Amino acid sequence: MKDQATPGDGPEATAPQRLSTREAAERLGVKPETVYAYVSRGQLSSRRAPGGRGSTFDAAEVDALARRTGRKAPSPATGDLVFRTGITLIEGDRYYFRGVDATELALRYDYEEVAEWLWTGELRPGVRFTAPAEALAAARRAVDALPAHSGSTDRLRVAVVAAATADPLRFDLSREAVLAAARSLVPTLVGALPLAADTPSAAEGTAGPSDAGGPGLARQLWSKLTPRLADEPSVAALDAALALLIDHDLAASTLAARVAASAHAHPYAVVSAGLGVLEGPLHGAASGLAHRMLTEVLERGSAAPVVADHLRTGRRVPGLGHRLYTSEDPRARALFALLDRVPESAGALAAARDVVTTMARHAPLHANVDLALAVLSVSCGMSAEAGETVFAVSRTAGWIAHALEEYGERPLRMRPSGEYGGPRPPQPLPAATGGPPR
Template identity: 85%
Template sequence: MKDQAASGDDRGASASPRLSTRETAARLGVKPETVYAYVSRGQLSSRRAPGGRGSTFDAAEVDALARRTGRRDPSPATGDPGFRTGITLIESDRYYFRGVDATELAGRYAYEEVAEWLWTGDLRPGIRFTAPDEALAAARRAVDALPAHSGSTDRLRVAVIAAATVDPLRFDLSREAVLASARNLIPTLVEALPPAAGASPTGDATAGTANGRRAGLARRLWPKLTARPADEPSIATLDTALALLIDHDLAASTLAARVAASAHAHPYAVVSAGLGVLEGPLHGAASGLAHRMLTEVLERGSAVPVVADHLRTGRRVPGLGHRLYASEDPRARTLFALLADVPQAAPALAAARDVVTTTARHAPLHANVDLALAVLSVSSGMAAEAGETVFAVSRTAGWIAHALEEYGERPLRMRPTGQYGGPRPPQPLPSATGEALQ
């Protein structure tokens, strides 16, 4: 943006526009005082604005300094911090991986293929990730040692830590090493999970292809989620869900993963950071709330009393609305279309539509991906936390993609300053409890 105070002579004397101090600070992601510190150190030149009202700075010079220091992008109007990324773009109720419509990618390619493409920009049809024997053995031992009531995210966190301990190259943050760790870690997480009660440990090994492609990871994950035999439409839906959920820009768990990567934590620690945030009910666990709601709708025969109960008690209706989409979540739309081809999903799909229609009388909210995951989990005999498991396994690839980006930035750049609101110093030393009575 051109500095409005700059004169015509200023604009003609330079090939790039002039920026005010405030604009320069925003572009560099620093405070105005730091801008003048750059000037005093000779890293940035300034020119007095006409009339003596502050200084102006050459935009090209500012951008060059930003590239050298690893700048933070200017904060958007919402006040939220923004960071440059080439992974996911969300706009006009659609989202894109590396500029390509993510729903089209997920509809055509398997999860591992989309993950590999997101990491490298190269499409490798037929690529499958393999769990190393030593890492898988360590992860299974750790997971098996947990109490029986442990949740799937508990198991995944433990599996990540166990896998890290047997990877001597985990501290190598070169691109090749990080990618090798990622390709090993994701299948290790899946295969370390215990099979669902009554499920075959290996799943249906005789099943063929899903939508003309071998759904490798989805087929291995299926028996961890349900004892029901895997049919091809269901496997195709699960595989597509994995591909759709790989990334969604700077969601809370992804931001946590980038903070860890900014500190040059190894990729296993980056994934652990993401998993810690994902478990919240407003993030990865949201599909479990939608699962329970759909189960209740099916039991009561209508969404009306269920939605009424949620609204009467001040609870949000799960699976509806998304801050980034004005209409239906494109991930939900894609999964609903696939679920329509799964015969056993018809009742749950109808219940989900009943929820949307009923809630529309109160607020114009559209379905999000959590509701679609709930339809899949309810109709497939999965536990309520199954959607969270799918989310966590899938998003691991996205966290790795963001870590790869962040490793190339200036380390520890995500260091906000707290707005202190405590007592002003100096304060007297505190007394131990009861000391004053002695």
């Protein structure tokens, strides 16, 4: 644990509201044809509209079906389906975990404490997650067998699969079994990663017992990211980054994790699904691009030529802007404040601020968490992919939280309908090319 800081009275109030087919479809987030499919299955009742033109539906019944299916009308901003979740709220340029300011949680509590609270609603000061010996050994063997050039996300994906094979109870989706798997998987992922180059073997952290005296996950991860000796301000910044990144609503990787959980995949498979999406350059790998940009700014002594090169070649300047925030990403703001206490980060922080100031002449974009992660990785002697590693380890806890939520929903509810745009049948069989005819 870190340091402390009335409806009306008119006739419309009693008469049931009726919806047209189009209105019912909009509330359910489906096509009008699907509304009639619900009627044919007995999930909705309908009544002929006055004059016999179309059908009408009871609004309360439609809303109840929407709650059961987890579907809502498309979002006006994006057109995407919206799924109810009680984990993260993003509102007013701030974000909250279960209604609590997430940045305050990350500044006050360790990563494991925040994760445990997010999963269970119980705050356990000093909680430490333990990697089972058999799972850790299997994960290390699998990771060690990979080619030397393998990236950290490659290693994490392999470690998850290996850990799953070591857990014969992985198909048990009861809440306690999933929580037990989660508490062991996160430290197994960290423990399976090799030490950073030039790191003395004695510096390797081990997954200790679940007591306040054991090393926290951030300290265990530190030696996997950098050969530098750990100091308290830097480890505190890394720990806060882990806590800040646990969840961020239905990001692409989290949606993939929920789809897997909807099919009742076990928690290791859920995490594998999330890792598969995370590796994209527009998601978890974005901080690596920001790392390389900051390194170039430091080498050239100014952000102006670096930003100019990005704009000249049509490349997006990394680490700036976020579709969910109109001002600075609150995760970046919290992490920058902690990095201000790390003397070695002064140069990278100045470079990041130079990028923001320079880019402001072209577009009013603010720093996002990828830029803050890049400052952390550059100033602490980490590789460009370190931010992606931090992101993946941290978000594992969030994917588990979403899996726990999704396991309580109707299975396979995330089954959208494709809008076919290919040639209409019947089409002739394709002609064989090459080789003798059969």
